[in-house]
Amino acid sequence: MSRSAIAPRFIGEGRIQFEERTYSEPGDGQLLLRVAANAVCGTDRSQYFQGSAVVPGHEAAGVVIGVGRGTISPVGTRGVVFLMDYCGACRSCLIGATNQCLAKRDDMGFSVDGGYGPYELVHESNFFPISDAIEIGNATMLLDVMGTSGHALRRAELVRPDIESIYIAGAGPIGLGLLVMARLRYGSDVPVHISDVSPWRLEFAESFDGIPVDASNPRAIEAVGTPDIAFDSSGKQLARRAALDILGKRGALVCVGHGETVTLDVSKDLLEPEHAVLGSEYFRYDEMSANLALLEEHQDDIARIISHRFPVERISEAFEVFLSGETGKVLVTQGNHDA
Ligand SMILES: [Zn+2]
Ligand SMILES: [Zn+2]
Structure with missing residues (x-):
């Protein structure tokens, strides 16, 4: 049938x-x-x-x-x-x-x-x-937005357990997910800088308590300082390169967005500062129950x-x-x- x-x-x-x-x-x-x-x-x-x-x-x-x-x-x-x-x-x-x-x-x-x-x-x-508490459209937040982002944060923690500052390249949906999940996971004391070329996106990210960074201005990216963890959700080679250039010692760059490549100078980029570059692809099914609990508690905020x-x-x-x-x-x- x-x-x-x-x-x-x-x-x-x-x-x-x-x-x-x-x-x-x-x-x-x-x-x-x-x-x-x-x-x-x-x-x-x-x-x-x-x-x-x-x-x-x-x-x-x-x-x-x-x-x-x-x-x-x-x-x-x-x-x-x-x-x-x-x-x-x-x-x-x-x-x-x-x-x-x-x-x-x-x-x-x-x-x-x-x-x-x-x-x-x-x-x-x-x-x-899902539980009845979640509006059915809002439930889609459990997927790429919360799932993919939450998994990327866990990937970062594998190499960097003491995260005190974060830089996110790209303020599209995944970048916003990373911002919101980082806020929920680390609280408001951990600064989360987020860059994009779109003023609209930067303003939107700011409404989620991200610190906006104009990605078209190299000085603005340098002014971020030396973040412990950087995420690239833009998929852009330039954005990944810029993130590696500001990453603090023992830092990690987690690539979440598909797209272009990046070239590494192994001594400068990896060996001396003990940096790690990681990929993060989607998320594990077993991560969803913890994310559902987060969504139940913060549904209005996340669904924004x-x-x-x-x-x-x-x-x-x-x-x-x-x-x-x-x-x-x-x-x-x-x-x-x-x-
Ligand atoms: Zn997707
Ligand atoms: Zn299998």
Whole structure:
């Protein structure tokens, strides 16, 4: 049995059409969700411009409307979708590193249909239930914003347990997530500098208690001082280089944003100051319960990162506004749901 519904199809060059799409009923271990909202992500850019065979969207929240054999989630369960459909049995998964699964089945929204459509078929293992206290659109904060950022902070702590100052390059949604998560984790005594070239973004970041830094002005970046930890969410070579140049002794640069490269002078950049350069990719499924507790406690503050919400009929407008750079997180919502 299957059902069909209208879903957006990304045909490339920034064009999105609506087409009929067929959704299977959930198989063993699977759940069928009615999607309520999906957050727009910078990573969607490639599908937006190059097109996609599947329905994109990897930051979805929704409600269980169909259950496969071997599942325990009741119909009506609300929750979010973890991007990686991890295997649960490989060496990485067995120690909880589900973001580094060696045999993942799929990436939701990239290799199978994702959250810009009305339905999404997931494995129960990559569905994370939420409590009634969380508004369903706000639940998407658990994904890239809180999850990816929280994981990057934990990566930094692996090499730097005594963090007293932070520099973030890039004040887009991930940069804002890093700022908010750092505030919640370290309190207001730890200064968090955040740089961007967009005055709009800097002002928005300032409203979250970040110290704004004009990324186009090298002197402004130097004035940050010598932060213990730097994060790059911009993906820019220049931004990474600038972060390495100001990093304090024993510091670490954690790269969170995909994009360009960076060149290291091993003696100067790594050996002498004992710097580390780390990558941080998405997050572990088991990090979500602690983040859910944070979201329950600080929902209004964290959800302020969502600056726009568009119904799916206006998904093109959602992308245009998002790509203008003057947004926090943008949600695409589905109508006619009872979440
Ligand atoms: Zn994303
Ligand atoms: Zn695995």
